[in-house]
Amino acid sequence: MKWLLFAFNNVLRNRRRSVITMLIVGIGGASLMIAGGFGLFTYESLREMTARETGHLVIAHQHYFDRDEEQALEFGLPDYQHISANLKQRSDTRFVIPRLQFSGLVSNGEKSAIFLGTGVDPSVEFRVSGPFLDVLEGHILKTDTNPDDEPEALIAQGLARSMNVQVGSILTLLTTTTEGGLNGLDVKVVGIISTGKPEMDERKLLVSLPTAQDILVTDKISALSVYLHDMNNVATVQQELVTAYPDLSLRSWADLANYYFKVRGLYNRIFGVMGLIIILMVFFAVTNTITMTVVERTREIGTLRALGSMPGQIVRVFILESACIGIIGALLAVILTAIVSLSLVFAGIQMPPPPGMTTPYPLFINFSLMVVGLTTSSLLIISVIAAWHASIKGARKPIVEALTHV
């Protein structure tokens, strides 16, 4: 305690210099925490978006993920209702959603374009899409439809523009059936959506699962998407399902999340380089401060050495001083980060769309204890290393030389 008090009093010796160093550590630390918090928010948003899109787990025919189909739904999943019913009985399962992927030509009578369709169960599909499906006009697919009604379709904004259709327009879908024949069906556009991805906005189309099965003349689906209550249980549940369904193929959201990992890799590099620069900046600021302090106190070091202090004890005092600066700087960083995080909640600032996306997203900072802990530890370690580096030479200086230092 005596040593700590001694160190703290030494920090107060040259207040202006100590305060400037604390500010550098604080601002540097806050930059790291804010960048880390922003990164975490982005990763969590992207992870959630990806998981909502694919499901936490996807169950399909054993060749669905690794072979190309010769004809539509060659590797589709028959008798999925039985699997779905079993999965729904699990306590860790939130939703089990069947999806049927198909493609073909869409025509407005004058013009045709390629579409990528998905047959979905409207009763659950739009509950998991949440904020990641943006209905620009109209409404989502109805859950209960009259058999006499025209089949409904949700169409992505780029495809709608290309087809020159509005809500209420009729389009004709042409596709190859599972038997290899051609089939066509008129659908009524009930809504125009944005997927957030430019390439999908040019092609995407959603119809109800029975409509998709009608046009493909099948009772199969492409895959079952499983949504869990807790995303952290994915590995455990995957392992159990692999055992339960050895003839099927199972993929987790992470196995299918190329985009998520690409963005994460890109951001990690950007934030990594930025973090390294900030760490170096803090290191040099603390080194500079401690070096100046050591030079100014060379005679004092000589006196303390003459009185019987070991060089290690001298270095320890400087390390404690630097740690005081580091701790106060880190506290400042936490306060700054908290202020910035809270301000952003109310400011409503939008970030430009990330690579490959069309929609901006809100700028939020995740105030993560892990990031705060890591940054604080890093700042402390850097401060200690800088102090050791700056003071070891002064502490080992010959005593007579130190005592006569001017």
Place this chain on the structure above:
Amino acid sequence: MSALIQMHDLSKHYGSGSARVNALKDLNLEIERGEFTALSGPSGSGKSTLLNICGLIDPFDQGAYFLDNHDVSKMTDTELTLFRREKLGFIFQNFNLVPVMSAAENVEYPLLLQGIPAAQRHSLVSEMMAQVGLSSEQNRRPDQLSGGQRQRVAIARALVKKPALVIADEPTANLDTKTATQVIDLMKTLGSENQTTFVIATHDSRMTAHCDRILELTDGCLS
């Protein structure tokens, strides 16, 4: 009982080649326990060098030096530091007090290094501060004390651990006559109480007049 300080043919030089300066030449010296010894001589005579060697803060090149029957030439840096910590006290011309510590904390510092328990430290410090007449000033920092008071704190710091040897470098040089006399009296009184040996580098006749012996150095030799 043998002398506290025994030096045989001790030499020390600085530089090399044509720039070589012999600071001490084949010095033979014995200083008894409890002796109050002055080192005197003109600038460059080697008295500071001898003082530093006596205080184990500067190495010598040749000869032998026994301090309290320990062969200094065979001691490692760590052993020298521990020896200084346990048995030596220092008084400097410019006091060399730590400015962020109070007077009492400055006096306490050598005891802290020795690992003495807090209660015992505080008792020893209070006793020492009383002996140097600074009981009421013990919480003041050095910049709040006069020159004489600072030197008294330095004396208290040097003597609080009851060392065998105190090395003093021009302890009265920066003090007026009245204060210098008080400081000299204090050193003599406290030194004789504990049989402490003093080796004092000084030009000050007020100081040499109180010493048991005056060693005159000229060009690195005792005359």
